Amino acid sequence: MPDTDHPYTNHVEPALTPDNVIKALSIDNLIFGLDHGTLDIMLIKHRDGISKGRWGLPGGWIRYDENLRDAATRHLSELTGVQNLYLEQLKTFGRVDRFPSERVVTIAYYALVSAEDYSLVAGDNAADASWFSVHELPELIYDHAEILQYGIKFLQQQVRCRPIGFNLLPEKFTLLQLQELYEGILGTKLDKPNFRRKIMKMNLLASCDEKQQGVAHRAAKLYRFDEQAYQALTEKGFSFEI
Known part of the structure; x- marks a missing residue:
């Protein structure tokens, strides 16, 4: 005791x-x-x-x-x-x-x-x-x-500087879900066009060739994080930066 x-x-x-x-x-x-x-x-x-x-x-x-x-x-x-x-x-x-x-x-x-x-x-x-x-x-x-x-x-x-937030998303996610994840962690609103342009330029997302199902709004494209692409780019000196 x-x-x-x-x-x-x-x-x-x-x-x-x-x-x-x-x-x-x-x-x-x-x-x-x-x-x-x-x-x-x-x-x-x-x-x-x-x-x-x-x-x-x-x-x-x-x-x-x-x-x-x-x-x-x-x-x-x-x-x-x-x-x-x-x-x-x-x-x-x-x-x-x-x-x-x-x-x-x-x-x-x-x-x-x-x-x-x-x-x-x-x-x-x-x-x-x-x-x-x-x-x-x-x-x-x-x-x-x-x-x-x-x-x-x-x-x-x-x-x-590291894509550590991706493991909190479902395997297939939208760009909006990804942006909301970063906004939650960083505690700030991100400019939507600038965020998407920066993310897509990194070539770390692979298109699932699918869209959301069963949503009331316009269905968005689904992506997945390409771990192999990230590792290959990192070996070449790639720098992840949001």
């Missing part, structure tokens, strides 16, 4: 092995989800400790006997029920006063997913788990707002 008066309890400690954790090093996960053109972030509400009732990024302590990514994956599963995500390391945050009373360094991991594909179930020491629009956030614990802002800017830079 964790001591709720101890400063470390405002992180989620492993319930069965509380002594087998590195208490100066933690993990925080930034799971971004695109939901109908809105960029969301996955948050948990803490159930115990000095942060009880407050929202933060899902994370916690690292065990001595586990790798960093394994710790990130474990906390995500235990706190939200989300599994089988490929997490990439974002940055280490170690400002001296980032954690109350103690010096704690945190390693942030991130992923970008389709929010509608993941139903959250609060578990472990989380009282709740939910998606929030990055534009409508509750007050976050510690320096999590700072970590999140860094993550948003990093994600926006990444989608401008």
Whole structure:
């Protein structure tokens, strides 16, 4: 049973092995989800400790006997029920006063997913788990707002120079769907003719020779992302840029 008066309890400690954790090093996960053109972030509400009732990024302590990514994956599963995500390391945050009373360094991991594909179930020491629009956030614990802002800017830079957003689309998609995806992540409206001209000039989309079915408006052409074309162009020094 964790001591709720101890400063470390405002992180989620492993319930069965509380002594087998590195208490100066933690993990925080930034799971971004695109939901109908809105960029969301996955948050948990803490159930115990000095942060009880407050929202933060899902994370916690690292065990001595586990790798960093394994710790990130474990906390995500235990706190939200989300599994089988490929997490990439974002940055280490170690400002001296980032954690109350103690010096704690945190390693942030991130992923970008389709929010509608993941139903959250609060578990472990989380009282709740939910998606929030990055534009409508509750007050976050510690320096999590700072970590999140860094993550948003990093994600926006990444989608401008790498086609990482395509995996959030169905296999066959319209140019409008593609534009709405980028607008959601970048948080801005894009000029339609300019966006389409830039995308088509890259030669990364293959026509499916099909149009939308069962839509009330004029059916749009369907495309798919050509991964082989992207890899071949990249080897020749191609630079993806939105």
